[in-house]
Amino acid sequence: MFSITFPDGAKREFEVPVSGLDLVNGISKSLGKKTVAMVVDGALSDLADELSSDAAVKFVSREDPEALELIRHDCAHVMAEAVQELFPGTQVTIGPVIENGFYYDFARDEPFTPEDLPKIENRMRQIIKRNNPFTKEIWGRDEAKKHFATQGENYKIELIDAIPGDEDLKIYRQGDWLDLCRGPHMTSTTKIGSAFKLMSVAGAYWRGDSNNAMLSRIYATAWASDDDLKAYLHRLEEAERRDHRRLGREMDLFHFQEEGPGTVFWHPKGWNLFQSMISYMRRRQDAAGYVEVNTPQLLDRSLWEASGHWEKYHENMFITQTEDDRIFALKPMNCPGHVQIYKDGLKSYRDLPMKISEFGIVHRYEPSGALHGLMRVRAFTQDDAHIFCTEDQLTKEAVTVNDLILSIYKDFGFEDVVIRFSDRPEKRVGSDEVWDKAEAALRSAGEAAGVEFEYNPGDGAFYGPKLDYSLRDAIGREWQCGTLQADFILPERLDAFYIAPDGEKYRPVMLHRAMFGSLERFFGILTEHHAGHFPMWLAPLQIVVATITSDADDYAVQVRDACRAAGLRVEIDVRNEKINYKVREHSVAKVPAIMVTGKREMEEGTVNIRRLGSRDQVTLGIDEAIKMLVEEAIAPDKR
């Protein structure tokens, strides 16, 4: 005797095991028709599963949120079946549900091409119409391996071998097709519906390891309704509209060209914004007691050997050789340079903590396939700093850095920050004892800062553990920006020390930290976050004074000069074009404010202001208008 509890609190008692299907049909035929799966004690299950002990059961219809992952997963199976029907000899591997859809990885000699997708999609729709039920079978290991061996499904055999011995091997069948699968599934293929679309083909390594074979992956999206699918495709278009690479060109901020892969040509407007970011950060760092320095781009190989970069970071470095056969490397990091500044002159414990900052341009030879607009480049500017301190000071300094980072993100409109703690990587310098100490110190500093952080094992820098700061942009994507790293190793390797009160030499600890991380990347994130509508204090061009007729040209010059004198970034548009044309053009260029000047304004000594994103107009006296805009253009840290 056992009892089933339903979401409304109702209970039913049973003597013998009962399947979910019988259970729901026992309640109502129409509910049974709608139900595609069930949730048993919080876990999604096949509706055909038998219940034999006390449980809380909830029936799931395909419109319920819980069903979405089933729709996607079922759809993945159907895609695999379609592929194997159309392309015999293709092996199936894994096909998980992901955000917005699913993918399936296939092994075959000839990878899929985009032209294959419509064919596969059509076949999928046929398979769905066949309305085959999904049925689950439990197979023995040998039986399963034998079956997949005869099918030539070697990857499935590998998967079976990876399943713990005490776990059941589940096989799901739809019509003649079957797959090894954890489940659960809906009752039949027709429940998948029609709101899916194959999106792209891509290569992907088996088990995510670049030493393994490259499989052919098909990405697809799937939703409960056509409206949801449409909305998703619309969101993709929106994301494309705010792509910083597109906006960078449209707004004349920067460009790339073939001769400089992964390196930016900054145009006047882009560079202006870039400098605004630097000015802001410089103010924040000055206030926080940093001293700014600048260190060489090229340094002799011997220094990189001493720091460990030559050995552990070589494949990422640009190396140069000169006529005299000396070998220099472009700096991939600023730390060794900063240690040289620290070391120039004896340091006392009274000098600590010493916070050395630099807007340092670093070059890293990134794999060609990793390059992506401003987000991933080969030459970038870090708002880098190294805090030299005693071990006793480490926690306090780390907490201060943490607070500063979060405060800065807030000023730029990012409140959603994810922090991750990474410990020792395989490729590292220093002894395990030192790593134990560094990891413990950084972890406790993070705890002292009172922030939540996730654990990211094995992803530390080669010289120390780190806390990484990722922020979420307006369309929900996560970008790694800031970092805070505890380093007990470079001071040792590069022989940095200070004289303590006892007159003896001691090693300082180094905290490496960056807040923007890469200014280039942060610029890209800002662009996409704001969709190019930069807030007034960052907008490279804040105002355009646009004339209606040439009678107002002189007046427009006066207005422009007054704005400029007030420190606003302003341009004038006295072209022989209609005001409609000018308004459109400057709106498309995302200028925050357009000051329209015509005969009327000239006579009244006013300007008519139209703000980006609004059709409203307001007419103000020049001084009043300038005062308003100047106020708006104040950087958040100066408010």
Add this chain to the structure above:
RNA sequence: GCCGCCGUAGCUCAGUGGUAGAGCGCACCCUUGGUAAGGGUGAGGUCGUGAGUUCGAUUCUCCCCGGCGGCACCA
């Protein structure tokens, strides 16, 4: 780096085995127009680079370079 796709005017893109076209932008002219594209005329291209096939290649094949979507790597 790996898999796939792509590279034609400043931008977005058509097109063809017989040395190229549109829209926008640009220049000039007309127009002086009140809040998201007024009209006309014109300039502008070694069709990414190199090699091969061919009587002839922008078009077909291969190498390389660059970009895009992923994977791997990463700020």
